[in-house]
Amino acid sequence: MKKILNRTEDYVLEMLEGLCSAHPAYFKRRGAEGRVLVRPEAPIAGKVGIVTGGGSGHLPVFTGYLGPGLLDACAVGEVFASPGVELMAEAIRAANGGAGVLRLYGNYGGDVMNFDMAGETVEFEDIRTTTVLVADDVASAGPAEREKRRGVAGMVYCFKIAGAKAATMASLEDVTAVAQKAADNCHTVGVALTPCTVPAAGRPTFTIGETEMEIGMGIHGEPGVRRGPLRTADEITGEMLKMLLADMPLKSGDRVSVLVNSLGATPLEELYICYRYVARELAAKGVDIIAPLIGRYATSMEMTGMSLTFCKLDTELEALLLAPCDCPFLRC
Amino acid sequence: MTTNSIRWAISSLKEKMDGAASELNKLDGALGDGDLGVTLSQGFRHLQDDAPNLPDDVGMALLQCAQAFTRVTASTYGTLLATGMMAAAKATRGQNAVPWTEIPQLLGAALKSMSDRGKGQLGDKTVLDALNAVRLATEGLDEPAAQVKAAIQAVDQTMADFRGHPFRRGRARIFGDKGLELDDPGMVALKRIIQSLI
Numbered sequence: 001m002k003k004i005l006n007r008t009e010d011y012v013l014e015m016l017e018g019l020c021s022a023h024p025a026y027f028k029r030r031g032a033e034g035r036v037l038v039r040p041e042a043p044i045a046g047k048v049g050i051v052t053g054g055g056s057g058h059l060p061v062f063t064g065y066l067g068p069g070l071l072d073a074c075a076v077g078e079v080f081a082s083p084g085v086e087l088m089a090e091a092i093r094a095a096n097g098g099a100g101v102l103r104l105y106g107n108y109g110g111d112v113m114n115f116d117m118a119g120e121t122v123e124f125e126d127i128r129t130t131t132v133l134v135a136d137d138v139a140s141a142g143p144a145e146r147e148k149r150r151g152v153a154g155m156v157y158c159f160k161i162a163g164a165k166a167a168t169m170a171s172l173e174d175v176t177a178v179a180q181k182a183a184d185n186c187h188t189v190g191v192a193l194t195p196c197t198v199p200a201a202g203r204p205t206f207t208i209g210e211t212e213m214e215i216g217m218g219i220h221g222e223p224g225v226r227r228g229p230l231r232t233a234d235e236i237t238g239e240m241l242k243m244l245l246a247d248m249p250l251k252s253g254d255r256v257s258v259l260v261n262s263l264g265a266t267p268l269e270e271l272y273i274c275y276r277y278v279a280r281e282l283a284a285k286g287v288d289i290i291a292p293l294i295g296r297y298a299t300s301m302e303m304t305g306m307s308l309t310f311c312k313l314d315t316e317l318e319a320l321l322l323a324p325c326d327c328p329f330l331r332c
Numbered sequence: 333m334t335t336n337s338i339r340w341a342i343s344s345l346k347e348k349m350d351g352a353a354s355e356l357n358k359l360d361g362a363l364g365d366g367d368l369g370v371t372l373s374q375g376f377r378h379l380q381d382d383a384p385n386l387p388d389d390v391g392m393a394l395l396q397c398a399q400a401f402t403r404v405t406a407s408t409y410g411t412l413l414a415t416g417m418m419a420a421a422k423a424t425r426g427q428n429a430v431p432w433t434e435i436p437q438l439l440g441a442a443l444k445s446m447s448d449r450g451k452g453q454l455g456d457k458t459v460l461d462a463l464n465a466v467r468l469a470t471e472g473l474d475e476p477a478a479q480v481k482a483a484i485q486a487v488d489q490t491m492a493d494f495r496g497h498p499f500r501r502g503r504a505r506i507f508g509d510k511g512l513e514l515d516d517p518g519m520v521a522l523k524r525i526i527q528s529l530i
Binding site for chain 2: 084085086088113114116117120121123124
C-alpha cells in the first residue's frame with residue numbers, strides 16, 4: 001500500500017479534522033468522535049433539512065456537499081463502511097428545523113437498513129422524515145429492477161436539485177417529490193482501469209491486468225458487466241454512451257446535464273477528452289447539454305477510471321439545477 | 333413485564349452469552365464472517381452498562397436498548413435484533429407494565445419489522461422462522477417461565493424441521509447442498525438468548 005497517511009485507524013478522523021479546519025464556514029462536527037458533519041447555520045427554522053451519509057473514500061461525496069442550496073448534515077463512516085444508526089440519527093437531529101428531514105443517499109444495503117432504523121429512532125422524538133434512494137448505476141441491475149441499482153455519481157445532481165428546492169422553503173412532501181424525480185432521471189455508467197486500496201485492508205479491492213479495463217464497475221469495486229482490453233477514449237466513451245442511451249432514450253430537443261466524473265486518479269485532461277466525444281454525439285442527436293460538470297465529484301479513493309452520468313431535465317429540474325448553491329466543491 | 337424485568341434479562345444475558353460466544357462464532361464462521369458471537373456478547377455487555385439508566389416507560393426502555401445495541405454492533409444480526417426491539421418499543425410506548433400475555437403480540441410486531449428490514453421471508457431458514465415458532469408457542473401463556481420453556485422447545489423443533497432444507501438468505505445460500513444439514517447460526521443464537529432467560 002502506497003498512501004500518504006499517519007495511522008490507518010486515524011485516517012477518517014484526521015480527514016474530517018482537515019476538512020473542517022480548511023472550510024470552517026461550511027462544516028462543523030458533532031456526534032460521537034465528531035463523525036457527523038453539519039452546516040454551521042443548521043438547523044434552519046422552517047426549512048426542510050436534507051441529510052445524507054455513507055462510508056468515506058468518495059470525497060466530495062458525501063461529506064463535501066453541505067452548504068446553502070445543498071445538504072444540511074452528513075453521517076460519516078469509515079472508508080467504504082456504513083456510519084451506523086446512531087450517527088445517522090444524530091445527523092437527522094442536527095438538520096431538523098421543524099419542517100421535517102429528507103434522507104437522501106445511495107442505495108446500499110447496510111446504509112438503507114441503518115438509515116431506516118435512524119428514522120424510526122427519531123420518530124420517538126417527533127421528527128418527521130422521508131427517504132429518497134439514489135439508484136443510478138445502470139450496470140448494477142436492468143431497467144425492470146431499477147430499485148436494486150446502486151447509487152453512484154448521480155447523487156450529486158440529487159443533492160443539488162433537492163437542496164435548491166429545500167432552500168425555497170418548500171414542504172417536506174415537495175422536496176421529497178422533486179428529489180425522487182431527480183433520482184429517477186439520473187443514469188450513470190462507470191469504467192475502472194485500476195483498483196483502489198482501503199487503508200485498513202492494506203491491499204487492493206480487486207485485481208485487473210495492466211492492459212485491461214472493466215465497464216460497469218461499482219465505486220467499491222463491485223463487479224461490472226464486461227472486462228476486456230483497454231480501448232481508446234472514444235471507444236470507451238462510445239460504449240458507455242450506448243449503455244446510457246439504451247437505458248434512457250434521448251430525442252431531439254431533450255435537455256440533459258452531463259457529469260464526466262473521475263473515480264480518483266484519472267486526470268481532468270482525460271475527462272475532457274471523453275466529454276468532447278459525448279458533446280459531439282449528443283449535438284448530432286439534437287440533445288442540448290445544460291451546465292455540464294467535469295471533474296472529481298464522486299470518487300473511489302485512488303481508482304483510475306471515470307463515470308458518465310446523464311440527468312434528464314424538465315423545466316422544474318433545470319431551474320433547480322441552475323439555482324444558486326455554495327460549498328467548497330460545487331458553486332453556482 | 334416492567335423495566336426491572338428488562339434489567340434482570342440484560343444482566344442474565346450479559347453473564348450467559350459470553351459463554352456462548354465462541355460456539356456462535358464458530359457456527360457463523362462456517363457460513364459467514366464469524367462475528368455473530370462477539371457481536372452479541374459485546375451488545376449485551378453494552379446494554380448492561382446502560383441498564384441503570386433505563387426509564388420506567390417500558391417502550392422508552394426498549395428504545396434505549398435498541399439504540400445501545402446499534403452503537404456497538406454494525407452486523408446484520410445485531411441490526412435485526414435492534415429492529416425487533418424498536419418495534420416492541422413502539423408498541424409499548426407509554427406503559428410502565430406490559431402483561432406477559434402480550435409477548436406473542438410484541439414478537440409478531442418485531443417479526444414483521446425484521447422481515448421488512450432484512451427483506452427476509454418465513455421459510456428462508458433464518459432467525460425469523462424460529463421467532464415465528466416462538467410467537468405461536470407462547471400464545472395463551474401468561475407466565476414467563478412457561479413461555480421460556482415453550483420457546484426453547486419451539487426453536488429446537490424449528491431447527492429440526494429445517495434440517496435438509498437449503499439456506500435462502502445471506503451469504504449462507506451460496507453453500508447450496510452443503511448447507512442442508514447445518515443449523516442456522518441465527519436460530520442457534522436465539523436459542524442461547526432464550527436459554528439465558530431462565
